[in-house]
Amino acid sequence: MGSEGPSAITVHVTGFKKFHGVSENPTETIVSNLRSYMQKNGLPKDLVLGSCTVLEAAGLGALDSLYKMLESSVSDPDAKNNGQIIWLHLGVNSGAMRFAIENQAVNEATFRCPDELGWKPQKVSIIESDGCILRARETYFPVNEMAKALSGMGYDVAPSDDAGRFVCNYVYYHSLRFAEQHGIKSLFVHVPLFLTICEETQMQFVASLLELLPSLN
Numbered sequence: 781m782g783s784e785g786p787s788a789i790t791v792h793v794t795g796f797k798k799f800h801g802v803s804e805n806p807t808e809t810i811v812s813n814l815r816s817y818m819q820k821n822g823l824p825k826d827l828v829l830g831s832c833t834v835l836e837a838a839g840l841g842a843l844d845s846l847y848k849m850l851e852s853s854v855s856d857p858d859a860k861n862n863g864q865i866i867w868l869h870l871g872v873n874s875g876a877m878r879f880a881i882e883n884q885a886v887n888e889a890t891f892r893c894p895d896e897l898g899w900k901p902q903k904v905s906i907i908e909s910d911g912c913i914l915r916a917r918e919t920y921f922p923v924n925e926m927a928k929a930l931s932g933m934g935y936d937v938a939p940s941d942d943a944g945r946f947v948c949n950y951v952y953y954h955s956l957r958f959a960e961q962h963g964i965k966s967l968f969v970h971v972p973l974f975l976t977i978c979e980e981t982q983m984q985f986v987a988s989l990l991e992l993l994p995s996l997n
Contacts, residue, residue, distance in 0.1 A: 787826070787864060788826050788827070788828055789827050789828065789864045789865075789993060789994055790827075790828045790829075790830045790853070790864070790865050790866070791827060791829060791830060791866045791867075791868055791993060792830040792831045792832075792849060792853055792865070792866070792867050792868070793811055793814060793829070793830075793831070793832050793833070793869075793870065793986075794811065794832075794833050794835050794846070794849070794867070794868075794869045794870065794951075795807030795808050795809075795810055795811035795812075795833075795834050795835070795869075795871070796808065796834065796835050796836075796837045796870075796871055796872070796947065796948075797834055797835070797836055797837050797896070798837065799838075799895065799896050799947070800893045800894065800895075800896070801874065801893070802872060802874050802973075804973075804974070805837070805872050806872055806971055806972075806973060806982060807834075807871055807872055807971060809974075809979060810870060810979075810982055810983060810986055811832045811834055811870060812832070812834060813983065814829070814832050814983075814986065815829060815832055817983050817987065818987060821987060824990060824991045824993075824994055825994075826994055827991075827993065827994055829990070830853065830865075831849055831852075831853070833845065835951065836896055836897070837895060837896045837947055838895040838897040838899065838947060839889060839891070839895055839899055839901070839947050839950040840897065840899060841895065841896060841897045842947065842950075842951055843954065846951060846954060846955070847954075847958070850867065850955065850958045850962075853865050853867070853964070854962045854964060864964070864965065865964040865965070866964065866965045866966070866967065866993060867955055867959065867965070867967070868967050868969070868989070868990075868993075869948075869951060869952060869955060869966070869967070869968040869969070870968075870969055870970075870971060870986070871943075871947070871948035871951075871968065871969075871970050871971070872970065872971055872972070872973065873944075873948075873970040873971070873972065874972075874973055876970060876971075876972040876976070877972060877976055878936040878938055878972065878977075879930070879935060879936065879937035879938075879969060879970065879971055879972070879977075879985060880937070880938055880939070880940040880969065880970040881921075881926050881927050881930075881937065881938075881939050881940065881967070881968075881969050882919070882923070882940050882941075882942075882943040882948075882952060882967075882968040882970060883918055883919060883939060883940065883941050884916045884917060884918045884919065884943070885916065885917055885943050885949045885950075885952035885953035885955075885956055885968070886913070886914065886915065886917075886943075886949065887905050887907060887910045887911070887912065887914070887915040887916070887917075887953060888903065888904070888905070888906065888913035888914070888945050888949075889904045889905075889906050889945060889949075889950050890902050890903050890904070890945040891946050891947070892945075892946060895946075895947055906950055906953045906954065907953070907954075907957060910957070917953060917956040917957060917960070918956070919956065919965070919966060919967050920959075920965050921965065921967050921996060922996060923939040923940075924939050925996070926939075926989075926992060926996065927939045930985070930988060930989065930992065933988055935981075935988070936977070937985075940970070943968055943970070948968065951968075952966070952968040955968075969986075969989065971985075
């Protein structure tokens with residue numbers, strides 16, 4: 781078995797459109813430009829950049845697109861045969877000063893403001909069958925190790941155990957649950973506004989994160 785060599789890793793990436801209080805969502809720009817950026821700068825060996833999709837900044841509004849993408853990724857025979865599938869979700873924290881790698885999502889939707897479809901749940905279970913709103917699902921990635929490695933590259937980044945209770949946490953919880961059921965991996969990273977960390981640095985950060993994934997898989 782050891783003579784087969786490393787398997788290819790297919791990474792699918794999502795970001796979000798603008799939402800209340802954030803007129804320009806940096807993750808929409810990053811995800812929209814990521815394929816051309818990586819083609820210009822070179823993809824890591826044994827890594828395939830799959831879909832790059834911008835989701836509606838709404839809890840229920842994002843689910844149809846999210847699940848269609850999740851299901852298509854695991855039903856693709858080429859991706860399954862080649863190796864591991866990873867979902868990388870990017871979201872903005874407009875008050876943040878650094879990047880945050882999210883270790884977990886919790887089964888609670890308590891939106892501080894209505895999402896883009898006007899939904900404002902309070903203390904609602906994201907997945908009712910999962911029970912209590914305190915239930916947490918963790919990523920399989922070593923978040924502390926990742927943050928340390930990226931900090932060593934010069935990025936201002938930290939691990940986080942709190943993805944909020946808004947749309948980012950909502951999508952992450954669904955993704956982690958799906959990942960666990962289908963033997964794939966999911967990760968969520970919060971980024972600041974471009975006013976805090978410029979677009980070029982954020983593009984470099986995501987590229988560095990993609991380069992890091994094969995060594996942690």
